[in-house]
Amino acid sequence: MTNFTYDVLIIGSGPAGESAAMASAKAGKRVAVVEGRALVGGNCAHKGTIPSKSLRHMVKQIIQFKTGNLFRETGESWRMTYPRVLASANAVIPKQVELHTDFYVRNRVKLYSGFARFLDANTIAINLLEGSREEVVTADKIIIATGSRPYRPADIDFDHARIYDSDTILEMAHTPRHLIIYGAGVIGCEYASIFSGLGVKVDLINSRDRLLSFLDDEISDALSYHLRDNGVRVRHSEMYDKIEASDRGVTVYLKSGKRLTADAILWCNGRSGNTDQLNLEAIGLEPDHRGNLAVNDQYQTDVANVYAVGDVVGWPSLASASFDQGRALAAVILGKPYKEVASVPTGIYTLPEISSVGKTERELTEAKVPYEVGRCLFKNTARGQISGEDVGMLKLLFHVDTGEILGVHCFGAEAAEIVHIGQAIMSQPGEGNNINFFLNTTFNYPTMAEAYRLAALDGTNRINRR
Numbered sequence: 001m002t003n004f005t006y007d008v009l010i011i012g013s014g015p016a017g018e019s020a021a022m023a024s025a026k027a028g029k030r031v032a033v034v035e036g037r038a039l040v041g042g043n044c045a046h047k048g049t050i051p052s053k054s055l056r057h058m059v060k061q062i063i064q065f066k067t068g069n070l071f072r073e074t075g076e077s078w079r080m081t082y083p084r085v086l087a088s089a090n091a092v093i094p095k096q097v098e099l100h101t102d103f104y105v106r107n108r109v110k111l112y113s114g115f116a117r118f119l120d121a122n123t124i125a126i127n128l129l130e131g132s133r134e135e136v137v138t139a140d141k142i143i144i145a146t147g148s149r150p151y152r153p154a155d156i157d158f159d160h161a162r163i164y165d166s167d168t169i170l171e172m173a174h175t176p177r178h179l180i181i182y183g184a185g186v187i188g189c190e191y192a193s194i195f196s197g198l199g200v201k202v203d204l205i206n207s208r209d210r211l212l213s214f215l216d217d218e219i220s221d222a223l224s225y226h227l228r229d230n231g232v233r234v235r236h237s238e239m240y241d242k243i244e245a246s247d248r249g250v251t252v253y254l255k256s257g258k259r260l261t262a263d264a265i266l267w268c269n270g271r272s273g274n275t276d277q278l279n280l281e282a283i284g285l286e287p288d289h290r291g292n293l294a295v296n297d298q299y300q301t302d303v304a305n306v307y308a309v310g311d312v313v314g315w316p317s318l319a320s321a322s323f324d325q326g327r328a329l330a331a332v333i334l335g336k337p338y339k340e341v342a343s344v345p346t347g348i349y350t351l352p353e354i355s356s357v358g359k360t361e362r363e364l365t366e367a368k369v370p371y372e373v374g375r376c377l378f379k380n381t382a383r384g385q386i387s388g389e390d391v392g393m394l395k396l397l398f399h400v401d402t403g404e405i406l407g408v409h410c411f412g413a414e415a416a417e418i419v420h421i422g423q424a425i426m427s428q429p430g431e432g433n434n435i436n437f438f439l440n441t442t443f444n445y446p447t448m449a450e451a452y453r454l455a456a457l458d459g460t461n462r463i464n465r466r
Ligand SMILES: Cc1cc2nc3c(=O)[nH]c(=O)nc-3n(C[C@H](O)[C@H](O)[C@H](O)COP(=O)(O)OP(=O)(O)OC[C@H]3O[C@@H](n4cnc5c(N)ncnc54)[C@H](O)[C@@H]3O)c2cc1C
Pocket: 011, 012, 013, 014, 015, 016, 017, 018, 034, 035, 036, 037, 041, 042, 043, 044, 045, 047, 048, 049, 050, 052, 053, 114, 115, 116, 117, 145, 146, 147, 148, 166, 187, 274, 277, 278, 309, 310, 311, 312, 317, 318, 319, 320, 321, 322, 347, 349
């Protein structure tokens, strides 16, 4: 048998790479991780999930402060600058790095700081960040967990000071008065909430005819309403023709003939898998046009000992799923039972927050499933009234005949948290998944979770009235 330097070598220290590394190391494998950045945590900690969620948290605090009864009485009027809020938000990144670095140290995982590329299916050359040296290592199994980056079309000048993507927006050193956000996917909608919350005038340009069309229609409609209510100008079914930037501003020429001018533009239209620097030709792997790699249900690529997890395999491109994919892959490698990551809840940190799990009304209608809807408006919960966070709704979709919960859709305060109650019940086997759970269980009061009881009562009352 060949004597490799490592049993498992992982390229990338984001959630996918880290969880694969930890699970392999805990099982006694000799594990190494190669990370192109000087610090671990991946784009998740440095550019994506963590900084954007931290920014959003700060903005939410500012809004609460400005709109809270007590503070409003003081009559103070002030504006927070984006750089000031960003600096505060970014304080979480070093904490994340410290936490995650410790995981590698404690689990004796060798960390290489440098860029990895394949020499052959078992051999990696690492261009070390320190000393511009190259080191060559071998491994029995190699995991590609290199994540993704913002897609940058060639006709847009991303070097211009007024043109940002979701990475470079974290370096913007001023507060624009007017921002165009091009691309109304999850990232675009979240940043539209952040900037409108800071009082920036936002135009959100969507190439499709509704926002986040994978959501339940009612929730997507609610998001459109509330973004508009917060001052965002949402423009559907628009595509750019060209984008011009000058010292005075940036202009987006739309294919519809419209012309929008603002102080800056944030490009949020799609991401590409980080595969172009891996020298994949050396092992005969070819990514798709978005830079993503195809894998089978064991996260194995077309090269038997080379696997891929996280954003680089495409859907669902979430930190939450990436952690689980890494762990599932380690189980595959260790020959243990594993569960492919297939059902993932949605948690979208717009203002208001959105979360869902299971089927939408549209999907159930198309599949001809007889279902009923139970709703609870947060303004009708004691907790919503006390906290003042009374915008929002919990919606339960359940089978008319069996009571099986088929979908949970929520927007408003703590939506991404409370959806997990429904998710836990939906994952119970057999009759354990039933709307009656919420009628026969005593919840703490006053809580947002009480919304489940109220929604279940609403839904079952509709059926009982028939
Ligand atoms: C703005 C934004 C907000 C987001 N918000 C959320 C959210 O709220 N919830 C959620 O679940 N997900 C969210 N996501 C998605 C989430 O960040 C990603 O799904 C997650 O980071 C993917 O993890 P990963 O391990 O695949 O890779 P990444 O986190 O992308 O990390 C990959 C790492 O590989 C390294 N690397 C790349 N190539 C090489 C190489 N050749 N050699 C060595 N190292 C290399 C990179 O430097 C990077 O550190 C968000 C993403 C963005 C952009």
